[in-house]
Amino acid sequence: MxxxxxxxxxxxxxxxxxxxxxxxxxxxxxxxxxxxxxxxxxxxxxxxxxxxxxxxxxxxxxxxxxxxxxxxxxxxxxxxxxxxxxxxxxxxxxxxxxxxxxxxxxxxxxxxxxxxxxxxxxxxxxxxxxxxxxxxxxxxxxxxxxxxxxxxxxxxxxxxxxxxxxxxxxxxxxxxxxxxSVKPPEKKLSAHLRISYGPLDAYIGTLEEDPNLMAFSEKYSLSQRYTAISLLMNDPVVLDRVTADELKSRVQELKTEASKAFSSGLNQIIFEKRYQFVDQLASKHIVRTRESVIMDKIDRLLTHPVFGPINSLLLIFTVFLAVFSVNTGFPLNVILDYVGYHSAAALVEEYSLTSILGEFFDYLATSVYNYIGGQPGDLLGNGIIGGVGAVLSFVPLILMVYFFLGILEDTGVISRIASSLHPFLEPFGLTGRSVFPLFISLGCNVPGVYATRASSIEERVKSLWAVPFIPCQARLVVMLAFADAFFHDPITKTLAVLGLYTAGVIAALLTSVVASIFFREKLGVERRTPLVLELPYLHKPSWKVVYWITRDNTLHFIKKAGTVIFIMSIITWGLVNYGPQGYTGSIRGSFGELIGEKLSFILHPMQIRGVDANILTLSLVVGLVAKEVVLSTIVQATGIGDPIKAVASLSITHAQAFGFLLIVTLYFPCIATLAAMYTETRKWSYILLFAVYSVVLALSAGYIGYLLNIII
Amino acid sequence: MKGTYSGFWGGYGRGRGWGGKGSSSNLPPNDPVLERVPAGRKVRVKYILGGWNANSRLASMGIVQGAEIEVLKNDLNYPWTPIIVKVNSVEIALGRGIASRVVVEYIE
Incomplete structure (x- = not known):
């Protein structure tokens, strides 16, 4: 096998x-x-x-x-x-x-x-x-x-x-x-260094002289001795390139013979001999006069068994607060609102980067639309400029996340955080490396997806699927509008929102376990990724390095994910502006509405039927672009300007509202997140599978949530 | 204890120890494992339990048969925290699961 x-x-x-x-x-x-x-x-x-x-x-x-x-x-x-x-x-x-x-x-x-x-x-x-x-x-x-x-x-x-x-x-x-800039003097491979592998030397020597092996080493410019060692060690990369069957069977023969002769594995012997040699080299040529004491305190603060995790969480929360408050006002606006500074909260929100960028693009889109008018004006203004705006609104966010991630990486702090918080994620098969991406996802899933880069490939198979279930700020907007409309006393309102967040986090962690089972055979994913993590020595950040990390990753996002987000935005714009009768200029009579009607059966198990089901399904379909659009779609479809009143005008019960919110929270993150996942995996099949999985999970959670609410 | 090869990716989860499916009943009774070594002690790796993947993951950080390991931090009172060791003067955080697969002997 x-x-x-x-x-x-x-x-x-x-x-x-x-x-x-x-x-x-x-x-x-x-x-x-x-x-x-x-x-x-x-x-x-x-x-x-x-x-x-x-x-x-x-x-x-x-x-x-x-x-x-x-x-x-x-x-x-x-x-x-x-x-x-x-x-x-x-x-x-x-x-x-x-x-x-x-x-x-x-x-x-x-x-x-x-x-x-x-x-x-x-x-x-x-x-x-x-x-x-x-x-x-x-x-x-x-x-x-x-x-x-x-x-x-x-x-x-x-x-x-x-x-x-x-x-x-x-x-x-x-x-x-x-x-x-000059080629090495001779391409001939010197036999300058020959490490003795003790009892294995005889086998290596025999294999070295095999004519097929000599031809192979020549072809790949690899020394004969190393080729022989790699083959005996079953090095998959070298083995893959061997075409001569005689050589393969010769290796197999020698291996069987050797493993009969020794009690420990061949690889173990080779590793051990190499390390003995390395140890000798190190003790002969490297001297350390004193241990570094710099940053020892920070190290202790972050790796303390009890305070380490608390300090690590505080540090991540500070980064989170800085990034998202500047970009979207969240969570500072919610905190200010909560303690009674309503006008300050509004101000923070109004002057956040996303809001300023959003207003600028709205202004641009409206001006273009008014100037050109009609169908071409709509396409250029709302379709194309809107699409560019959608991409650009993520840029400051990505840039700042990478700036802070760059500092945490370059200083070596992130490894300590990962080590401290590891115990919390271990039961779900992830390592502490996934803490940062999961946390950042509370603000927005797109930088969350990118932040998984710090993990190993094996872990990312799990964490990439987990991250998009963490409720981001866009989902919070929808949650709050529905909560305001349907849950009037503050305690049930808070409980409803908390319940949705809990559901999102549970879905994320559960999904990691599901992914480990699902991809176990295919991608060799382990149930629990063991923690083996280097803790590089702590030092002050190098701003040059931080700048490079920020620049490279932001450009990568604009080029790769930006294109996908842009194209998908235009497609969705087309879906809600064109219908069987051609250009409609609004959702009414568009393909989007038709799809909403056709798919409205998904809400039938929750007993939502008729016009309400159509409107809500339509909002889900349009919400594929971004979750906040769920609200504006309901506004457009009901024709009521105020989002909370528009939501309240739907004749649905508390239980139905909660079930619907569960679906909104969990289904298909948004095209920007999927685009990010695609650029990170380059496999459409993987993304498609994820989209289907998330929709199935969301619908089942929605139905269960609805039933639970009815019973309670 | 043989480092059996089981595919490029496979192997690890089928071994013994935390998270694995097998049992650790056939552990030699008196051999300490790295996971139980208190901070400040130096040990040498006797052998590593588990599959090819666990072996090679550890090997790539220099934790192989014969390697010298200094335990820097091991809070046995807080058995959920990773342990921190020093190998080739590089500090490494190890999960308890994988650390319990490293069978060691004390050298000082």
Whole structure:
């Protein structure tokens, strides 16, 4: 079964055409948090081409350096601890190197934690010999932390060049550029470094001399010894590329023989020997004179068993408050309103970025409509300009979320938060990494979807499905209008809204469990993602890095998700402005209304029928664009200007209203969120499946909520 | 204890320990696991229980047979918190589930 699973993936080739025109090809390889993106940005000036593959969520960014006569291309590979792939990122890193045969494999060594790169460096030297170049990063802060590295000794022992740099201070960059703009002297793989694998050496040696293996190593510019080791270790990336059946059966033969001879697994022996070697390297060439005491206090505040989670939540809440109060006024407006400052609350809301942008686009749309008039004016004003407005209204939000996320990431604070809050999410199969995205989703699901990037791919399969169920502010608007209209005393009103939030959170966490069961076989998702999380040393944020994180991700959103949101907005505009008789100019007689009527049966189990069912279903259909539109649709369909009065004019009961709100809260987040989910997964089938799942879940929850309300 | 290969992704959940389906009844009785090691102690990894995935996840952080681990934080009074260890001078937070699969011996 394992073989069949592998062969399905096997034909994936990670060759990239962008690299064809380059005179020198360089890949940057290194564990996460080694300053890889920083170096990449400084070297290439941030101008990048992105290599991606269908169905694969990990991108590889490629940049260029122009030097006289040469075009040096640099690929920033995903963070890896090892060449032997255990994660999707590592798999892609290895496959990318094999398929593109770069001239230089640059391995980054973080001067603040040099030990963590040594294993990777060692494997790279074993595999690629003199094509490896070491790059020491963050050199400027090294001595302040009491770390001293014997670079000359390391160079000698490994037989590779190592260049000392500090990207933010501009140290060593010219030397680095000079070194990588020339191809390595000989492409022949030196046998400079031969680690002894003890009892396994005999098997490795035998395999090394296999003629099929020699041909394979030649083809992929990989050392014979490393190829032999990878095959014995069952390295899926190397194994996938072996075509000769004789070689496969030879490997199998040797493996069976070897596993009979030893009590522990082959991989275990190899890992252990490598680490012994790494330990020796580290103790010989790295000296630490004193432990870093900087930021120790913050560290203790965030990882304390009782106060750690509280402090972490406070920190996230502060970020949340800052981002959303500036953007939408929420939750500051609700808080101000609650304590009695009604005019201040209104002011905060009026002068929020979203509201100002919204008013500006409304003004623009109306002016255009009035100037041109008729059908073309409506299309240009409300359709196209409205669509652009929809995209742009998210931009400040995304920008600010990334700004704060960038600070939390760069300082290493987010890892502590994740570790502290992990116990709360563990029962639902997620790790503490998902706390931030879930929390941000209370404001808006779109940045929530993007914030899941901090998690591993395996965890994201679950968290991406969970995030859109968290009730965002747009849903709150609908909830409050219905609550005002149908629940008159403050206690039931509060209970109704709280009930809906609880339902949303339960749906999110439940969905994570459902996703883990559903994707278990197909995507290898685990029931509980175990927490194995590096806590990088805490330091002050580098504003340059924060700026890059913010800029890159915001641009990514505008380009990728923006297009999808724009197109979908226009399609929806068309649906509610055109009918069988052509242009209608309003919902009346449009395709949207027809769809609403045809689908109104979904509300029949809740005993909502006739005109009310039509209006509410129509509002659900139009609400696919954004949940707040549910209200404006009800306003337009009933013809009553005030949203609360319009809602109150529907002849439905409390129980029916509650059931309907449950549906609004849970069904199909909105096209912007789905667009974000699509850009993160690049699989329409996945998105479609999610949409169907959310609708089914919402309807069932709605019916159950309705029944429960009737009984109570 | 053999690091059996079970597909690129599979394996982990079928092992023993928290979250797994099996039982830990065949654990050697006297071997401590990393999850129970108090803060401040140094240990060496004897072997790792569980499937290929657990093994490789830990291996990629340097936690393999023979590796030296210093336990920095392990609040046994608060058994829901992750434990924090130092391997190759990198601090790592480990969930209790996966930490209970790492069988160790004390070195000092």
């Amino acid at each position: 394992d073989n069949s699973k592998r062969s399905k993936e096997s034909k994936s080739n990670y060759r990239v055409n962008i690299l064809e025109g380059c005179t020198v090809k360089v890949v940057l390889l290194g564990p996460p948090n080694t300053g890889k993106s920083t170096l990449f940005n400084v070297l290439t000036g941030g101008k990048v081409l992105v290599a991606n593959w269908p169905g694969v969520t990990v991108d590889v960014e490629i940049g260029r350096i122009k030097t006289p006569g040469e075009t040096v291309c640099i690929a920033d590979l995903p963070g890896t601890y090892s060449l032997y792939p255990t994660t999707l990122e590592e798999k892609i890193a290895e496959a990318f190197i094999l398929d593109n045969k770069p001239d230089w494999i640059a391995v980054l060594i973080d001067a603040t934690t040099p030990e963590k790169s040594l294993n990777l460096l060692l494997q790279a030297v074993e595999a690629f010999g003199s094509r490896v170049i070491g790059i020491l990063t963050k050199k400027a802060v090294m001595h302040g932390l009491g770390i001293h590295i014997d670079i000359e000794g390391l160079k000698r022992e490994l037989g590779v060049k190592i260049i000392e740099t500090s990207a933010l201070e501009g140290i060593g960059l010219d030397e680095l550029k000079e070194a990588i």
